[in-house]
Amino acid sequence: MRTLAFGAAVVALLLSAPVALAHQGNPHYRSLVTSVTPAVKGVDVSVLNFDDRLLMHNTSGQDITILDYQNKPYAQLLKDGTVQVNTNSEAYYLNEDRLGETSVPKGLGSEPKWKQLSRSSRFEWHDHRAHWMGKSDPPNLKDKSVKTKIDNWTVPIQVAGDKGTIAGTLTWVPLDEGGLPVGAIFAFAALLIALSIAVFIIRRRRADGDGDGGGDGGAPQKKKEVVEAW
Numbered sequence: 001m002r003t004l005a006f007g008a009a010v011v012a013l014l015l016s017a018p019v020a021l022a023h024q025g026n027p028h029y030r031s032l033v034t035s036v037t038p039a040v041k042g043v044d045v046s047v048l049n050f051d052d053r054l055l056m057h058n059t060s061g062q063d064i065t066i067l068d069y070q071n072k073p074y075a076q077l078l079k080d081g082t083v084q085v086n087t088n089s090e091a092y093y094l095n096e097d098r099l100g101e102t103s104v105p106k107g108l109g110s111e112p113k114w115k116q117l118s119r120s121s122r123f124e125w126h127d128h129r130a131h132w133m134g135k136s137d138p139p140n141l142k143d144k145s146v147k148t149k150i151d152n153w154t155v156p157i158q159v160a161g162d163k164g165t166i167a168g169t170l171t172w173v174p175l176d177e178g179g180l181p182v183g184a185i186f187a188f189a190a191l192l193i194a195l196s197i198a199v200f201i202i203r204r205r206r207a208d209g210d211g212d213g214g215g216d217g218g219a220p221q222k223k224k225e226v227v228e229a230w
Helices: 002-022 182-216 218-229
Strands: 029-037 043-048 053-058 064-067 073-077 083-086 114-118 122-125 148-159 162-172
Touching (some): 029 043, 029 148, 073 122
Antiparallel strands (some): 029 162, 043 053, 064 148, 073 083, 083 114, 148 162
16 A cells, blocks of 8 residues: 555656646746835835746735736735735636636626735735747847847736836846756656655565565574574
8 A cells, every 4th residue: 555655646746747847937038026116115026936926025014906917906915914816806817827828707796806815925926917928939039049138017016005016127048058958857857756666666575575584484493492402
C-alpha cells in the first residue's frame, strides 16, 4: 500500500508540474510598476514572476478598491485588513486564465457580490492589462535580440473613494542563450522524480528481502547455540 501511495503521489507531481509552469510569467517580458496614485504611505504594489501577477499590500489605514476591465469594483483591501473579491465582476473569471479565455457566467449581477479571501491586507491577482495578451509577438518587437519597450499599462483603483491608478511599463528582454530552457528544467525535475521512485522501490525490496531472511535465519542460530552448549 505504501508503494502504491508513493507512486500515486509521484504521478500527481508529474501531472501538476507542467500546469504550474504554465501559470508562470514569460521570462522574456518584464512588467514593472512605475507609480501608484494617489501616493499614499502604506500602499505597495509589485509584479510577481516577470509579468504574471500583481501584488498589493495595503497598510495605509484606507480602503482600496481595484477596478476591473469595465471600471467596476473587482477587489477590495479594506483598512481593517480584510481582502475580498467581487464574484459579479467578469475579471473574477477572466483572470483565471493568462489569455482571458475562461468563460464568464451569464447574468452576473450589477451590484458587487463580495467574497472574503483573507484578512492579510495582501492581494495578488493576474491582470491582463499588465502583460502582452497576444499569441503572436507584439508588432513593435522588430528585433528579439534587443531590449524593447512594448507598452505602458494602467490599472484603475480607488483609495478612500478617490480615483487613482497603478501605472507600469512592459518591456521585452532578450535572454542569455546560455540559459537553461524551461523545458529542460522540467525534464531534469522529471528525471529526479523517476530516480527517487527507483531508489524507493529498491530499498523497499531490500527491506522485504531482509525481513524474509530474518525469519528463516532464526533456527540455524538457535541450533548453533545448542551445539556450543554441548
